[in-house]
Amino acid sequence: MIPPPPPGARPPFRRPLGVVAGIATTVAVATALVIALLLLLEARHLPGPGFLLDPPSRLADRAGIGPALAGSLWLTLLTGLIALPVGVGTALYLVEYAPPTRTARATLAVLTNLAGVPSIVYGMAGLALFVRGLGLGPSILAGALTLSAMAIPIVIADSRAALLSLPRGLREAAFALGATRWQVVRHQLLPSAAPRILAGCRRALLRTMGAAAPLLVIGPVSFITFAPTSPADPLAALPTRIFAWSARPQAGFLALAAGASLALVLLSALLTAAIGALAPRTASHGDGPEAVRRTASGPG
Amino acid sequence: MRRNGGATRDAGAVPEDAGAATEGAEAGRNGAEGAGGEAEAGRNGVGAGWRGRGVGGGGEGAGRWILLGCTVAAVAVALAVVGTLAVETLRFFAFVSPLRLVVDSAWAPLAEEPGFGILSLVAGTAQIAAGATLLAIPVGLMTAVFLEFYAPGRIAAALGGAVDFLAMIPAVVYGCLALNFVTPAIAGVWPDVGGFNGLSAFLALAAMILPTIVSMSRRALRAAPAPLLADGLALGASRGRVLVRLVLPAAWLGILGGVLLALARAVGETMIVTLAAGNPQNLDWSPLEGVRTLTTHLAQASLGDLPAGTLQYGAAFAVAAALFALGVALHTLGSGLVSRGEDGGRHGAGVHP
Numbered sequence: 001m002i003p004p005p006p007p008g009a010r011p012p013f014r015r016p017l018g019v020v021a022g023i024a025t026t027v028a029v030a031t032a033l034v035i036a037l038l039l040l041l042e043a044r045h046l047p048g049p050g051f052l053l054d055p056p057s058r059l060a061d062r063a064g065i066g067p068a069l070a071g072s073l074w075l076t077l078l079t080g081l082i083a084l085p086v087g088v089g090t091a092l093y094l095v096e097y098a099p100p101t102r103t104a105r106a107t108l109a110v111l112t113n114l115a116g117v118p119s120i121v122y123g124m125a126g127l128a129l130f131v132r133g134l135g136l137g138p139s140i141l142a143g144a145l146t147l148s149a150m151a152i153p154i155v156i157a158d159s160r161a162a163l164l165s166l167p168r169g170l171r172e173a174a175f176a177l178g179a180t181r182w183q184v185v186r187h188q189l190l191p192s193a194a195p196r197i198l199a200g201c202r203r204a205l206l207r208t209m210g211a212a213a214p215l216l217v218i219g220p221v222s223f224i225t226f227a228p229t230s231p232a233d234p235l236a237a238l239p240t241r242i243f244a245w246s247a248r249p250q251a252g253f254l255a256l257a258a259g260a261s262l263a264l265v266l267l268s269a270l271l272t273a274a275i276g277a278l279a280p281r282t283a284s285h286g287d288g289p290e291a292v293r294r295t296a297s298g299p300g
Numbered sequence: 301m302r303r304n305g306g307a308t309r310d311a312g313a314v315p316e317d318a319g320a321a322t323e324g325a326e327a328g329r330n331g332a333e334g335a336g337g338e339a340e341a342g343r344n345g346v347g348a349g350w351r352g353r354g355v356g357g358g359g360e361g362a363g364r365w366i367l368l369g370c371t372v373a374a375v376a377v378a379l380a381v382v383g384t385l386a387v388e389t390l391r392f393f394a395f396v397s398p399l400r401l402v403v404d405s406a407w408a409p410l411a412e413e414p415g416f417g418i419l420s421l422v423a424g425t426a427q428i429a430a431g432a433t434l435l436a437i438p439v440g441l442m443t444a445v446f447l448e449f450y451a452p453g454r455i456a457a458a459l460g461g462a463v464d465f466l467a468m469i470p471a472v473v474y475g476c477l478a479l480n481f482v483t484p485a486i487a488g489v490w491p492d493v494g495g496f497n498g499l500s501a502f503l504a505l506a507a508m509i510l511p512t513i514v515s516m517s518r519r520a521l522r523a524a525p526a527p528l529l530a531d532g533l534a535l536g537a538s539r540g541r542v543l544v545r546l547v548l549p550a551a552w553l554g555i556l557g558g559v560l561l562a563l564a565r566a567v568g569e570t571m572i573v574t575l576a577a578g579n580p581q582n583l584d585w586s587p588l589e590g591v592r593t594l595t596t597h598l599a600q601a602s603l604g605d606l607p608a609g610t611l612q613y614g615a616a617f618a619v620a621a622a623l624f625a626l627g628v629a630l631h632t633l634g635s636g637l638v639s640r641g642e643d644g645g646r647h648g649a650g651v652h653p
Contacts, residue, residue: 017540017544018450018539018540021446021450022446023442024438024441024446025442025459027443028440028443028459032466035465035466035507036465038477039473039477085370086370086374087370087374089366090373090375092367092370093367094371097367097368107371110378111374111378113631113635114381115631116568116627116628116629116630117568117627117631118567118568118569118595118623118624119568119570120568120599120623121568121624124384124385124598124602124617124620125380125384125385125620128617129380129384148377149377149381152377152378153378156374182360182363183360185363206468210471210473211470211471212471212570212571213570213595213599216599217599217602239472239571240472242472243476243571245476246475246476246479247575254476257480258476261470261472265468268468268470272468
């Protein structure tokens with residue numbers, strides 16, 4: 001880490017680069033503030049608290065996000081249940097278990113780089129595979145499978161990076177004490193890599209929770225008036241609802257879109273907090289990998 | 301020691317894209333090969349080898365099989381996705397010569413005389429994505445420099461939080477804001493701007509990829525050899541001069557990698573461009589008019605509920621295959637450069653005691 005300026009240094013703002021960097025930061029932070037402000041100001045015109053539970057409607061003052069909110073919760077839950085174990089398990093297997101062959105290496109590289117594929121492409125594949133191939137139709141389940149296909153590479157990429165960042169000594173010490181590979185994985189590697197693996201899970205879930213494009217491809221934005229109660233129910237989600245409302249010129253719908261956007265951002269923040277609460281604190285207690293790294297590198 | 305301190309800090313609070321390998325290059329490998337390389341190194345160090353299972357412990361066999369099952373599932377999903385795209389695209393090429401993708405001037409699969417000039421869509425994608433990335437690079441890089449080298453710790457954390465908020469906003473929300481706020485604002489300056497225009501799309505797209513560029517640049521700057529700044533300052537150079545002459549050049553591979561990853565997201569972004577730039581057949585390059593990209597074509601085509609087996613269904617898969625190839629190529633190149641950059645930083649650091 002690059003040290004802070006020495007105490008005797010001149011104040012940074014005399015330097016031209018500092019001024020330019022400060023202006024850029026102002027632009028970036030102002031963008032964030034303006035977006036938050038616009039959403040909040042626009043959401044003032046929402047019909048009322050019924051907005052959270054009501055179904056969508058042709059009349060702006062009666063419309064709500066009930067089914068979309070329930071659909072998004074279903075989608076995130078199912079995607080989490082499918083993609084997170086598969087992604088983390090794949091990274092664990094390919095990094096820790098698989099024989100170090102060219103095939104294992106190539107598999108890991110390909111799976112990781114699928115994270116760069118645009119979300120709408122997963123929508124096309126989901127349309128052909130799940131909606132039509134498996135005959136699931138435009139259902140919650142088809143949507144969750146599509147979003148899982150999109151999330152798995154992100155989870156693999158970040159879990160792989162987390163596992164590779166662990167000090168080698170962690171594995172060596174555990175093996176030297178006679179631990180089996182599973183014991184090493186379960187009791188040493190997983191807890192130590194957990195913060196970064198969970199960060200990857202969060203990134204994947206946030207990306208899929210906000211994804212509108214793949215859901216638009218696998219099914220039209222439906223005007224279903226009931227909240228989905230099972231994975232077989234028709235697809236409804238907040239991002240597609242926002243899309244449908246954004247493009248309507250009539251008065252009132254912009255407020256609905258802003259309200260739905262706020263709900264989505266709030267849901268993302270809740271998810272971030274929940275995942276943050278899950279992360280074990282071993283790393284900060286001095287018996288985790290941080291401590292190993294610190295002692296291993298010594299004072300010099 | 302200092303370098304490891306930086307890495308330690310990195311492990312805790314991870315911004316948007318910083319989940320990837322900060323120290324993935326620890327074993328001295330780089331690029332896409334890093335994975336297997338390190339797995340190998342870890343195992344060689346252990347000496348037990350991968351056959352050393354079943355020594356004891358109840359979960360040993362079951363755990364291994366469960367993880368193998370996960371891998372099989374992930375590979376199966378990946379193969380299914382790739383296979384579907386390949387089969388549908390090849391089926392399309394059975395009817396339409398791949399040559400027409402390049403020869404035809406316009407992309408109009410529904411027209412009476414269908415055109416399959418995919419290059420017109422690629423041009424639209426390039427215009428929007430490159431424009432947004434070019435706008436986001438200076439702002440993002442300079443923000444990263446400010447947060448890493450100028451802002452005091454607590455202020456940097458607060459400002460970084462605001463940038464992370466940008467990363468949490470879904471693309472469709474950016475699209476909504478671009479259509480309903482940015483376009484009217486532009487119309488106040490140029491009254492003849494279209495209701496759907498490339499300018500508002502590219503502004504919103506730039507805001508969307510900004511947090512990626514900031515977090516990747518911050519990572520690259522942190523991976524730069526720590527003593528550079530101290531050495532430069534000790535020699536009497538100003539802080540700005542040291543940053544521009546020494547630190548930024550040392551970090552440029554990682555920064556470029558981050559830019560390519562951001563470009564991959566910009567290329568694949570659908571909702572912003574669909575909402576803000578509409579989808580006209582636009583062949584002049586005015587940013588005040590609407591723009592048509594690879595992704596908006598897919599969105600528009602599928603909003604009409606694509607009928608399977610038709611020519612436009614196949615055409616949509618050809619576009620999807622092109623997007624797939626672009627996305628994978630940019631991601632491979634970008635993440636390769638990122639780990640190369642961090643590797644290089646390590647070697648560079650070896651020069652300094």
